[in-house]
Each structure stands twice: as structure tokens, then as C-alpha cells.
Amino acid sequence: MFEKIKKKFNAERFKLTYKRLLRRLKKYFSTNILFLTYVITSVLISFLLRYFTIGIINDFKALLCDLAVVLLLGSFGYLINPKHQFKYFFGLNAFYTFLCILNHIYYTFYMSFVSVSLLGTLSMLGEVSDSVTHKLKIIYFIYLLAPITLIIVNRLLSKKKYHFTVGRYEKGKKMFTRTSSVSLLIVFFIIITLTNQEGSRLVKQWNRDFIVQRFGLYFYTFNDLVQSIQPSISPMFGYDSSAKVFRDFYANKDYTHEKNDYTDIFKGKNVIFIHGESIQNYLIDLEINGIEITPNLNKIAHEGLYFSSFYPQISIGTSSDTEFTLSTGLLPSSSGTVFVNYSNRNYETIQKKFNSLGYYTFSMHANAASYWNRETMYKSLGYKKFYAKDSFIVPSDKNDENFIGLGLSDKSFFNQVMPILTEIRNSNKPFMGTVITLSNHSPFADVDKYGELDFSITFEKPTGEYDANGIEIRETVTVPYLEDTEMGNYLKSAHYADEALGEFFEALKQSGMLEDTIIVFYGDHESKLGKKNLSLLYNYDPMTGDIKSEDDPTFVSFDNYKYDLIKNTPLIIWDGSDSLKREVTDVMGMWDVLPTIANMFGFDYKYALGNDIFSGNEKIVVFPNGDVLTNKGFYNNLREEYIPLTEEPIDTLYIERIKEYADERLDVSKSIIVHDLIDKEKDNLERVILNEKEAEKNK
Numbered sequence: 001m002f003e004k005i006k007k008k009f010n011a012e013r014f015k016l017t018y019k020r021l022l023r024r025l026k027k028y029f030s031t032n033i034l035f036l037t038y039v040i041t042s043v044l045i046s047f048l049l050r051y052f053t054i055g056i057i058n059d060f061k062a063l064l065c066d067l068a069v070v071l072l073l074g075s076f077g078y079l080i081n082p083k084h085q086f087k088y089f090f091g092l093n094a095f096y097t098f099l100c101i102l103n104h105i106y107y108t109f110y111m112s113f114v115s116v117s118l119l120g121t122l123s124m125l126g127e128v129s130d131s132v133t134h135k136l137k138i139i140y141f142i143y144l145l146a147p148i149t150l151i152i153v154n155r156l157l158s159k160k161k162y163h164f165t166v167g168r169y170e171k172g173k174k175m176f177t178r179t180s181s182v183s184l185l186i187v188f189f190i191i192i193t194l195t196n197q198e199g200s201r202l203v204k205q206w207n208r209d210f211i212v213q214r215f216g217l218y219f220y221t222f223n224d225l226v227q228s229i230q231p232s233i234s235p236m237f238g239y240d241s242s243a244k245v246f247r248d249f250y251a252n253k254d255y256t257h258e259k260n261d262y263t264d265i266f267k268g269k270n271v272i273f274i275h276g277e278s279i280q281n282y283l284i285d286l287e288i289n290g291i292e293i294t295p296n297l298n299k300i301a302h303e304g305l306y307f308s309s310f311y312p313q314i315s316i317g318t319s320s321d322t323e324f325t326l327s328t329g330l331l332p333s334s335s336g337t338v339f340v341n342y343s344n345r346n347y348e349t350i351q352k353k354f355n356s357l358g359y360y361t362f363s364m365h366a367n368a369a370s371y372w373n374r375e376t377m378y379k380s381l382g383y384k385k386f387y388a389k390d391s392f393i394v395p396s397d398k399n400d401e402n403f404i405g406l407g408l409s410d411k412s413f414f415n416q417v418m419p420i421l422t423e424i425r426n427s428n429k430p431f432m433g434t435v436i437t438l439s440n441h442s443p444f445a446d447v448d449k450y451g452e453l454d455f456s457i458t459f460e461k462p463t464g465e466y467d468a469n470g471i472e473i474r475e476t477v478t479v480p481y482l483e484d485t486e487m488g489n490y491l492k493s494a495h496y497a498d499e500a501l502g503e504f505f506e507a508l509k510q511s512g513m514l515e516d517t518i519i520v521f522y523g524d525h526e527s528k529l530g531k532k533n534l535s536l537l538y539n540y541d542p543m544t545g546d547i548k549s550e551d552d553p554t555f556v557s558f559d560n561y562k563y564d565l566i567k568n569t570p571l572i573i574w575d576g577s578d579s580l581k582r583e584v585t586d587v588m589g590m591w592d593v594l595p596t597i598a599n600m601f602g603f604d605y606k607y608a609l610g611n612d613i614f615s616g617n618e619k620i621v622v623f624p625n626g627d628v629l630t631n632k633g634f635y636n637n638l639r640e641e642y643i644p645l646t647e648e649p650i651d652t653l654y655i656e657r658i659k660e661y662a663d664e665r666l667d668v669s670k671s672i673i674v675h676d677l678i679d680k681e682k683d684n685l686e687r688v689i690l691n692e693k694e695a696e697k698n699k
Helices: 002-031 033-052 060-079 082-110 116-126 129-134 138-159 162-169 172-192 196-204 208-233 239-251 295-303 318-328 350-356 371-381 410-425 486-510 530-539 560-565 590-601 652-675 682-697
Strands: 270-276 305-307 360-365 385-387 431-436 457-466 472-479 517-523 571-574 582-584 620-622 628-630 633-636 641-644
Touching: 033 060, 033 082, 033 138, 033 208, 060 082, 060 172, 060 208, 082 138, 082 162, 082 208, 116 208, 138 162, 196 208, 196 652, 239 652, 239 682, 270 318, 270 486, 295 486, 295 517, 295 571, 318 350, 318 371, 318 590, 350 360, 350 431, 350 590, 360 371, 360 410, 371 385, 410 431, 410 486, 486 517, 486 530, 517 590, 560 633, 620 652, 628 652, 633 652
Parallel strands: 270 431, 270 517, 305 582, 360 385, 360 431
Antiparallel strands: 305 571, 457 472, 517 571, 620 628, 628 633, 633 641
């Protein structure tokens, strides 16, 4: 009997508690409509950003991080009179919306998220405004639904005198305390569940995609702000640990560079590096309707040393990152760009090495000297002369035939380069120069100036009708294929750039300059046309006028890894002789160029992180986001997945080893760049090396 009464009492008690909870929840939701609209829309647009950029949306922790930030900042709204809370919530909501739009556009253009340290580069968007606006899409403005929704909800509430009603009994300080406490509890949960790997990636911030995927946009922005201002507030922040990383790595490095068949083969020769804007490797030997897209590049690739698995190692600095890595053998910065943020450092560079050999070093580029801060950075790299835009006749009228893309056309540029090169050669000093092309820059829109290139396809198409003999009647059909597409325009642009390159080679040959000059051609980075355009190039079915089905045996899939691996660009070293003719299929990164060139031209180096491609070292490319590529496979740092590229079985020890290899070199490179360690620690490093040698002798 007593047990029945007890159960009935507990049931009544539970029912009463449940009803009380429902009343409180109902009251909370009815009196916090504006705040909840702010929270839901703010978290939703960050979710949409992850979906439309990195495409990974199944990480619950990112939602929690976004919620924690939105709740914490929103809680301060309760300290404001309800009549004025809308302005505060709308301001925050508009800021989140701005962040999402800015990051979506930036990600489309640079395949990375915006960093506070990149604010200094925003002024350069004017130089590539056509390229940026060309990539603008209506989807970028879906984030405006957040502030628009907030405005609509606020107007509806105002009509019902919601703010007046709430203002009578809202306890602002109590709501602030409760809301901020919930936010801090979420933060506490995130901290206690943080793995060592997640913590390390937050601090190092190599892989921005990973941080946004795991912690959301708002937490990433806060973390990036802290990471960006630390060196400015205290230049010595983290110096000791970075200096130790630097000394430990280089004290244990083998400084003997083994000799091989290519050692000293170019000693004393001139060298011209040709920086091919947005030239990708799949252009080599590509034909459309029997027409070679890059016949001149094909020619020198087949006549020289052609590295068909060569990868730029760019971060957000694109072309400038390529120049930096080629010059120093280090990796680009994960915080800002070296050319803009760390231009006042002392680097060991290929330019300085050629200077020490008595060479005249220079760079030529028909863009403004201030773009990517080249005018300042080139002095740090060691160039003796920079022939920038003011050294060339650049048309001011964009309709001029010699104005293509971002400025001076490649053909006009090379024509104007020749007299300068002749004058340099006549000085009787060997020279090392970099010539940077411009025409093949996105958005590849000057189609009328690229010359004629017909992409239409003509074929016999069955009509479904039959003649008197029972033979199906076919009609001749011509379809435009790549006409008026981004990929088609890119191929036309690349074809024009190749024609200009061919004319340049002919001019060099006629001047006799090729007799004692080595040409090093490299593509600086991918064209960033995306999977859709690549699929159009490889999977177009003229019969249907559409993309082939995935069931078609000839369908080429561009999953995440196939897309990553097709981002390689050509590297060609050419001297005009048959002795150099060879294709090198080993994977190679931009950081391997300095060591390889050093071996060929007979100079030493100390701090480059890459290797001479012809040495016995393992071939390995580390990307600034932590991805790793070897001849055996590709490791994706964001998804923490390894994809084998051969039939050879790979064990977990190998994967861990290449990850450690990458982590160590990313740490070393960042330490050198941020803290100027080559200049500040070289003497300490020498002492460490001497002490270790002494200790070895005394054993």
C-alpha cells in the first residue's frame, strides 16, 4: 500500500516538474525570440560556409564552437535595454555574414580562409579585380539571409510590441550570466575533449581547412587573430622554442651534398628562369581537334629535362609563395605571406648564391613593383635589379591589342625584354634572371586577343532513320564543345602564352644567347578552374552534349585526391643539347629546385629543406597545409587519410614517418621565417655543431 502511494506521489511530482519545465521553456522561447533568431541564423551561415567550401559538415564540434562564440558575444546583448537589443544583435549578425561572404570569395580564389595577417594584401585585389569579380557567384550572398531574417523577425515583433512586453520583466544581468555560463561550459567541454593533434594544429595553424572544419569559422577567426598579433605584440614570443627547433634540426643535418651525373654541368653558364603563370602540367601534349595547345612547351619538354610530377608548394601567397620557395628552399608562411609580412628577414637564397659566383641577378615583370611587395622582398632575396612595370611600355587602354589579362601581353613583354637581355649579356658578366609572365592569369577573359583556336567537334551522328537497304542514316553534326566555357578560355589563353614563349625562344636563338644560356621553365601554380571544368575537359560526350555517366568505362573521376594530384605544373630544364633529354617521373616539389640547381651550377647551400632531385634521398613533397606526397602515396592532412599510388603495401609506420617528416620541416620553416633565425642563430648553430663534433671526437 505504502509503495503504491509512493509511486503515485513520485509520478505526480514528475508530472508537476515536467509541466513546470515546459512552462519555463515556453516562457523562455516566447521572450527570447530575437536572441534565438540571432543565434540560429549565425550558426547556420557558418555551417553553410563549411558546406560550400570544404564540403565537410559532419563535425559536431564545429557546431558547438560556433554556438559557444555566438552565445558568448550575444550574451552581452542582455545588458542592453530590450528596445535597443536589435541593433546589437544585428551588428553581430552582420559581422558574421561579412565574415562568411569574405571567406567564401577568398576560398574560391585562393583555396584558403582569410587571415588577419592578410589584411595587408587586400590592397592588391585592385590589381586582380577582374579575376575576383569574374568568380563572384550569387551563392556567395546566401549568407545575407541571416541579417534579412533578423530584420523581418524584429519588424514582426515590433508590431506586437514585443520589446515593450519583454522589457517589463527581463532580468538582463541574470540572463547575461546564464547565457555566458552556458557558452563557457561548452568551451570547457571543447577543451577537455581536445586531442593533442587538434591542439597542435590550432597553435601551428598550417591547415586552415582543418581548423574551420573542426572548430568552425568564428573560433578559427578568433584563433587566427591571436596567432597573427602575437609576433607584433611580442617579437620574442616563442623565440626560445623556435630557436631550439632550428638548432636541433640543422645541427643534425648532413651538409655533404653527394655528386651525381648532373654535378657542375652548367657551371659558369647563364640561366633564365621563366615563371609561367597558371601553366598546369596536363597542358603538355594536350590536343583538341588535333591542335596542340602548347606546341612550344611540348618541344622543350621533349628536348630537355622534363619533371612531370612537379608540384608548387603554395599557401595563400600563390605566385609570391612560388618565388619564395624556389629562391630559398623553405616553405611559405602559414600566417600571412612572406613577401608581405616577413620581407625584412635574412634568407639564404639562390640569388645570393649566384651573386657570390659573380653573376648579375635580376627579375623582370610588367606588373607594379609594389604588387606582392616585390620591390622590397626582392632586395631581401638578393636580386641586384628589378625591371618592373615602369621599365616597359604598358598600354593604358585595356582595349589595346598589347593589353591582355592583367596588363602587358606576353608577346609585347618578351619583345621588350630582348633589348634589356642583350644589354645585360654585353656586360660580359654571367647572369641569372627571372622572367615572370602575365597574360595567362585568371579570369582568362580576353578571348578576342588569344588568336583563333577552334574547339568545335564534327562527327557522324545516327538519326534513328534507315535507308532502303536497312542501313542507319547518319548526319554530320558540329558541336561547339569548349566554346564559351572557363576551360575553353583557359586553353585559348594558355595557347596564346605558349605562342609568346615560342617567339621568345626564337628571339633568344637569333641573338645567339641560347649558346651559353640555360632555360628553367616552371608553372607557378594551378589555374584554379575546379572539378567541373576538368570534368568538362576529360568527360565530355559530343553525342549527348553533356558529361559522361560515371558508369561509362572512359569516365575520369575527380575525387578529392585525383583533383589534388592534378594540380602539378611542368618544370623543364633546357640547354638545347640531346644529352639532357629525359623525363623525370619522381615526385618533386618547388623546394627541391634550389638544391637541384645548386648541384648543376656548382654552389653550396645550408638551409634549404628540399633535396637535389638526382640525389639518393627519398622523394617527398610537403605542402604548407600538412599534406604529403611521395612516390608511394598521398597523405591528406585534413581528412587524415592515406592513398597508395603503387601496388606496394604501406604500413602505418611509414605513414607516421612521413607525417613526422612533414611536421618537423613545417616547424623549422615557420621558425626561420617568423623569428629571422638564419640571421640571429647562425653563430649559435655553429657553436652547437662544433660542440657536437668535439663530443664525437672524445668518445
